[in-house]
Amino acid sequence: MFLQLKELSKSYKHIQAVKYLNLEIDKGELLSILGPSGCGKTTTLRMVGGFIAPDHGRVIIQGQDITQMPPNLRPTATVFQSYALFPHMNVLENVIYSLKFKGMKRKQMLKKGEEMLEMVGLKHYRYQSINQLSGGEQQRIALARALVMNPKVLLLDEPLSNLDAKLRIKMRKEIKDLQSALKITTLYVTHDQEEALSISDRLVLMNEGTVEQIGEPQEIYKNPKNIFVADFIGRTNFITNTEGKLLAVRPEHIIISDTEAVGSMPGQVIQKQFTGAYVTYFIDIDSKVIQADLPDTRNLKWEKGDNIFISFAEDSAVKIEM
Amino acid sequence: MNNGRKNTPNKLMPLQKGIFTRDISFSNLIASSVYITLAVSVAVFIIWPTIAILMESVYYDGQFTLTQYISLFTENQQLLLNSIWVSTLSTFLAVVLGLIVALFISHSANRGKKTVFAVLLLTLISPPFVSALSYIMLFGRRGIITYNLLGLNINPYGWHGVVLLQSIGHASIAALIILGVLRGIDKSLEQASLDLGANSLQTLLKITIPLAKPGIVAAALICFVQSLADFGTPVIIGGNFTVLATEAYLNVIGLYNLPRAAAMGTLLLIPALIMFIIYRNVVKNSQYFSVRQSNESTLVLSKWLNIILGVITWSFVAFQLIQYITILWGAFARTWGVDFSLSLKHINALGSSQIASFVRSLEYSFLAALIGSLIGLILAYMIERKKFPGYQILDFMVTLPYMIPGPFLGIAYVLAFHDYPLLLTGTAFIVVVNCIYRQLPIGTKAATTVLTQLNPEIEYGARDLGASEIHAFKDVVLPALKPAFLISFINTFTTTMITIGAIIFLMVPGSEVATVQMFNAIKTGDIGLSAVIANMIIIATLGINLAFSYFILRPARHKDTMEKEMAYVPAIEGIK
Numbered sequence: 001m002f003l004q005l006k007e008l009s010k011s012y013k014h015i016q017a018v019k020y021l022n023l024e025i026d027k028g029e030l031l032s033i034l035g036p037s038g039c040g041k042t043t044t045l046r047m048v049g050g051f052i053a054p055d056h057g058r059v060i061i062q063g064q065d066i067t068q069m070p071p072n073l074r075p076t077a078t079v080f081q082s083y084a085l086f087p088h089m090n091v092l093e094n095v096i097y098s099l100k101f102k103g104m105k106r107k108q109m110l111k112k113g114e115e116m117l118e119m120v121g122l123k124h125y126r127y128q129s130i131n132q133l134s135g136g137e138q139q140r141i142a143l144a145r146a147l148v149m150n151p152k153v154l155l156l157d158e159p160l161s162n163l164d165a166k167l168r169i170k171m172r173k174e175i176k177d178l179q180s181a182l183k184i185t186t187l188y189v190t191h192d193q194e195e196a197l198s199i200s201d202r203l204v205l206m207n208e209g210t211v212e213q214i215g216e217p218q219e220i221y222k223n224p225k226n227i228f229v230a231d232f233i234g235r236t237n238f239i240t241n242t243e244g245k246l247l248a249v250r251p252e253h254i255i256i257s258d259t260e261a262v263g264s265m266p267g268q269v270i271q272k273q274f275t276g277a278y279v280t281y282f283i284d285i286d287s288k289v290i291q292a293d294l295p296d297t298r299n300l301k302w303e304k305g306d307n308i309f310i311s312f313a314e315d316s317a318v319k320i321e322m
Numbered sequence: 323m324n325n326g327r328k329n330t331p332n333k334l335m336p337l338q339k340g341i342f343t344r345d346i347s348f349s350n351l352i353a354s355s356v357y358i359t360l361a362v363s364v365a366v367f368i369i370w371p372t373i374a375i376l377m378e379s380v381y382y383d384g385q386f387t388l389t390q391y392i393s394l395f396t397e398n399q400q401l402l403l404n405s406i407w408v409s410t411l412s413t414f415l416a417v418v419l420g421l422i423v424a425l426f427i428s429h430s431a432n433r434g435k436k437t438v439f440a441v442l443l444l445t446l447i448s449p450p451f452v453s454a455l456s457y458i459m460l461f462g463r464r465g466i467i468t469y470n471l472l473g474l475n476i477n478p479y480g481w482h483g484v485v486l487l488q489s490i491g492h493a494s495i496a497a498l499i500i501l502g503v504l505r506g507i508d509k510s511l512e513q514a515s516l517d518l519g520a521n522s523l524q525t526l527l528k529i530t531i532p533l534a535k536p537g538i539v540a541a542a543l544i545c546f547v548q549s550l551a552d553f554g555t556p557v558i559i560g561g562n563f564t565v566l567a568t569e570a571y572l573n574v575i576g577l578y579n580l581p582r583a584a585a586m587g588t589l590l591l592i593p594a595l596i597m598f599i600i601y602r603n604v605v606k607n608s609q610y611f612s613v614r615q616s617n618e619s620t621l622v623l624s625k626w627l628n629i630i631l632g633v634i635t636w637s638f639v640a641f642q643l644i645q646y647i648t649i650l651w652g653a654f655a656r657t658w659g660v661d662f663s664l665s666l667k668h669i670n671a672l673g674s675s676q677i678a679s680f681v682r683s684l685e686y687s688f689l690a691a692l693i694g695s696l697i698g699l700i701l702a703y704m705i706e707r708k709k710f711p712g713y714q715i716l717d718f719m720v721t722l723p724y725m726i727p728g729p730f731l732g733i734a735y736v737l738a739f740h741d742y743p744l745l746l747t748g749t750a751f752i753v754v755v756n757c758i759y760r761q762l763p764i765g766t767k768a769a770t771t772v773l774t775q776l777n778p779e780i781e782y783g784a785r786d787l788g789a790s791e792i793h794a795f796k797d798v799v800l801p802a803l804k805p806a807f808l809i810s811f812i813n814t815f816t817t818t819m820i821t822i823g824a825i826i827f828l829m830v831p832g833s834e835v836a837t838v839q840m841f842n843a844i845k846t847g848d849i850g851l852s853a854v855i856a857n858m859i860i861i862a863t864l865g866i867n868l869a870f871s872y873f874i875l876r877p878a879r880h881k882d883t884m885e886k887e888m889a890y891v892p893a894i895e896g897i898k
Contacts, residue, residue: 051513051620070622071516084514088532098518149518 002027002185003048003153008057010043017043019209020057028183030176032196035206036232041189042157044206048187049078049155061152072101077151081158083142085130091141092117092126098149116148117141119178135163136171143175147182154179154186160195168192172199193233197221205229224248227320237290238320246320253316254292256281256302257309264311269302283310353791357704360697361712364719366744367759371734372722378737379584390585398569402589405565408484408556409549415489416545417538419638420496424534425526426635427497428504429621430628434636441639444646445494447863449820449837449856450554453487455844456645457559459652459853464659466648479561487559488549490641495548496541503537504530512621522623530621543597550590551727553823558844566590567823570729574827580737587730598725646860652853659849668850675832676839676851680858683819683836686750690757691815695807697758698765702806703799705766706773707781724763728823731760736827748830756825757818765810772806773799812870816863 001024008021018040025031033041046052048059050071058067066074085094096113117123120140160168176199179186190196196203197217205212213225224230230248237249267285281292379390427435460467461478515525553567566586573583652658656665705713735756739746746752784794822837829838836859843852
């Protein structure tokens with residue numbers, strides 16, 4: 001394993017932000033840390049970067065314990081949420097800033113900088129002031145600046161949260177492409193689960209300082225371990241079955257029918273929302289609201305107030321341990 | 323607009339206290355007359371004196387002539403060179419020292435930071451001759467260090483002392499200005515620099531200080547103008563070394579050569595104007611400024627950097643404190659330089675004249691603060707919100723005194739009001755007016771800053787519910803402006819208590835203020851008396867500032883009062 005976090009802990013006054021966190025990340029892997037606000041994901045990232053000193057635990061990269069190292073000596077590079085581009089330098093100067101401290105000659109620095117800018121497609125902007133760039137462009141510059149120093153670990157702190165929805169989708173693909181081309185070990189912090197699911201090799205879901213579940217995106221989506229995971233990732237219906245066990249069923253697995261069948265539950269449609277690719281039905285079953293997603297390819301005739309029956313395939317339901 | 327709404331305020335009564343139910347139907351007329359009165363007063367008390375002094379310097383015997391200026395440039399080159407030399411050198415030193423102190427406060431891990439900051443604030447509210455007086459007491463002919471300790475009998479007077487005192491004195495304001503800018507710098511930029519491999523010193527040099535450039539330039543401009551206008555220090559310890567400010571004083575008080583004094587005053591104005599224009603256009607519009615709340619730096623300085631910054635800063639603090647301690651001691655030492663035993667001799671020797679002038683200082687300060695702050699509020703409202711016709715000109719006129727050096731305005735007032743129809747020199751009225759209009763920019767700026775951050779929709783809401791313009795102003799805007807009023811009040815009170823540069827020209831024997839009495843005492847060599855007066859002034863200004871901080875700015879226990887205090891932050895920031 002390339003990057004190892006061992007028993008990492010950090011408290012602020014009475015709040016334990018990170019509780020004995022253990023993580024192992026392989027070389028070249030993109031691991032997302034996902035979770036609600038305050039779950040400890042940013043604190044963890046900053047401990048790896050060296051901006052926060054952990055109360056307990058160690059950070060080890062390629063066998064080297066870097067826990068006591070100051071940030072400028074660590075082989076990590078961070079892309080901050082606000083990008084933190086230096087406003088008094090132009091694009092190229094921003095990108096090559098780190099190379100000065102590696103003892104490179106000016107000519108070589110400029111060459112490397114331009115190569116990096118070429119890779120993110122912004123070489124023609126190299127003499128521009130950073131204030132004239134758009135959000136997406138600034139993001140790419142920040143990325144270029146971090147990558148040009150060949151860090152062993154790349155740390156991304158909610159890099160896309162300042163961008164609008166469409167741009168986010170475009171940029172996350174670019175980040176993923178760049179990351180896999182360079183095969184650089186990456187820790188990616190985000191609160192946007194769609195982002196995490198789409199680009200991660202593996203995904204860590206954190207809550208209140210601890211790990212709820214680690215795994216590949218598909219695994220986490222299909223087999224959430226507990227209520228929190230099931231609820232946080234995607235939308236879930238929680239249904240108690242006849243044996244009293246709690247089941248988690250995704251809206252896309254709910255089947256609506258006019259007729260009763262074995263094991264189906266009666267209910268009434270209380271709302272119908274058209275979301276583009278599919279229609280979400282909100283159904284009242286025994287005073288609980290169940291969501292069902294149906295693709296809008298067929299003529300969906302059910303309207304508010306209709307009495308219908310819902311059911312689901314047994315293997316699409318996940319048993320949740322209480 | 324007020325018709326048919328007479329019932330609405332009644333309906334609101336149970337919900338909101340303090341709304342008048344009387345409907346003033348001619349509120350617009352009142353608003354207009356207030357506006358016109360204030361605008362006229364600004365013209366009379368700011369523009370007219372400026373014109374008067376400019377005219378005096380170029381009109382002789384009814385003819386337009388530049389002889390005064392020509393003679394200044396040919397015969398008195400030395401004078402001009404002296405002024406430029408002293409001001410440039412002291413500005414440079416002050417900014418360097420201020421930068422170091424500011425970096426110390428914003429970046430070091432030293433726990434004494436708050437003390438340093440407090441000392442900086444203390445130096446801002448001190449009377450003008452504190453450093454000169456303590457300098458004489460320590461290093462003068464009978465100075466405790468030079469004479470009593472070292473047995474020397476040296477002459478401490480000259481430009482060295484002036485530069486030294488001005489540098490250290492102005493370093494405080496430089497530090498505060500630079501500190502304000504440092505606090506607004508996005509801390510993640512420093513973190514990014516560390517992340518990319520720079521150590522703390524490299525980060526300070528390549529990132530922090532370049533980003534603080536607007537603050538450094540602003541500080542330099544202000545220090546330069548203040549140094550040029552500094553009358554107190556060179557007049558006391560300059561000795562034979564004369565600068566424009568001292569010569570201007572001499573020409574008015576001693577020689578009564580008003581045209582000459584007017585020319586000198588105008589020469590003082592020109593660099594101030596240039597600096598102000600540069601400040602407005604270059605520094606203020608810089609995008610590096612952010613009026614955000616301060617966030618503590620997470621940049622950890624290396625050990626040596628911490629030590630060096632610390633040593634310099636604490637030496638600076640020690641130097642400042644020694645001044646105050648010296649003056650305090652001087653008030654109680656029997657005869658400074660000869661007999662240092664403690665005695666109340668000087669306090670008992672306080673004559674009715676000195677006490678009267680101290681009381682007069684308090685009165686003037688209070689009046690100027692009260693009236694000036696009110697005028698500032700109303701003007702800010704008229705300029706910022708109402709945008710009455712001609713508001714841009716009014717805005718400019720109001721900020722004019724900001725850049726006018728004290729001696730210039732003092733001479734200007736003498737020239738403007740020593741003859742009919744406005745024969746006002748020698749009255750208390752003109753002194754108070756001078757102090758009001760000199761500080762008007764501060765009050766107006768503080769109020770303007772608060773107003774720009776106040777959502778105008780709140781006022782629209784009040785109008786929508788039936789309030790007239792005056793009601794909307796009284797019920798919605800005025801309460802929000804309270805922080806600006808108080809800041810302006812404290813500021814004007816303090817400044818008036820410690821001012822001398824302008825009003826020394828307006829003083830009449832028998833009705834002087836405390837600072838003038840102090841000046842006289844120093845001139846006659848009465849160390850004890852001048853020390854006593856100095857301490858009285860310090861206690862007064864310190865007292866009111868501490869009261870202000872304690873009762874109004876202290877950390878809140880309740881969330882709602884915390885929000886009110888946060889309103890002071892933009893007002894304070896806006897003054898810079």
